[in-house]
Amino acid sequence: MLLFFLASLTHSLATQPPRWTFRFFATVLLFGWAVEALGTTTGLPFGDYSYADRLGPSLGPVPLVIPLAWAMMGYPVYVVAARVCRTAVPRVALAAALLASWDLFLDPQMVSEGHWSFATPEPGLPGVPGIPLTNFAGWLVAAVVVMSLLESIAGPPPHPVPRSSPPVALLCWVYVSNVLANAVFFGRPAVALIGAVGMGIPMAVVAVGLRTPQPQGASA
Numbered sequence: 001m002l003l004f005f006l007a008s009l010t011h012s013l014a015t016q017p018p019r020w021t022f023r024f025f026a027t028v029l030l031f032g033w034a035v036e037a038l039g040t041t042t043g044l045p046f047g048d049y050s051y052a053d054r055l056g057p058s059l060g061p062v063p064l065v066i067p068l069a070w071a072m073m074g075y076p077v078y079v080v081a082a083r084v085c086r087t088a089v090p091r092v093a094l095a096a097a098l099l100a101s102w103d104l105f106l107d108p109q110m111v112s113e114g115h116w117s118f119a120t121p122e123p124g125l126p127g128v129p130g131i132p133l134t135n136f137a138g139w140l141v142a143a144v145v146v147m148s149l150l151e152s153i154a155g156p157p158p159h160p161v162p163r164s165s166p167p168v169a170l171l172c173w174v175y176v177s178n179v180l181a182n183a184v185f186f187g188r189p190a191v192a193l194i195g196a197v198g199m200g201i202p203m204a205v206v207a208v209g210l211r212t213p214q215p216q217g218a219s220a
Contacts, residue, residue: 001069009025011075012079015157028067028074029071035146048119049117049118076170078091080095082157084212092151098203098206101198105174108182118135120132127189
């Protein structure tokens with residue numbers, strides 16, 4: 001997780017203006033902490049859940065690695081969505097769909113490893129025990145909110161990412177590795193199938209969009 005976060009941060013520092021990088025990461029880190037603090041104390045928007053004492057140091061009720069997770073994934077999904085979508089509403093929608101669908105893989109893995117748990121895990125998705133439907137709905141709401149905030153506070157990156165770039169590679173790696181790991185190594189075929197379809201739809205939009213030439217003067 002830390003390496004993924006550092007890859008996202010260093011890529012932004014190397015390719016985008018410092019002001020944009022600061023606005024982006026400050027926004028997503030603060031949002032990640034705030035929404036998880038709200039979730040663990042009120043049950044909104046994800047459902048009633050709690051963290052195990054195994055994720056390292058915390059700031060209040062939230063382990064510090066959790067906001068890093070929001071930022072590590074928030075960066076590639078937003079900059080890739082910005083590369084694909086020229087206007088704000090489709091950009092926010094695509095980025096939010098990518099971020100929310102990632103949780104179809106994330107929560108099953110973390111719950112199965114005992115990093116957090118839900119007080120009322122039913123009803124849930126078929127073949128995905130321990131996680132209520134409210135969690136996935138909450139992720140979609142939170143993803144739309146954070147991507148809308150990023151659109152307003154940071155805006156699309158001044159320098160669009162090329163088709164062959166670390167953020168694109170990271171996003172593809174997350175998708176392919178999670179499908180493969182759940183199908184072959186973790187023994188969770190339902191998670192592999194649901195995640196493959198759920199994240200596969202916005203990934204297909206990305207694949208088509210990356211084939212579209214950028215305006216003249218932008219990176220190819």
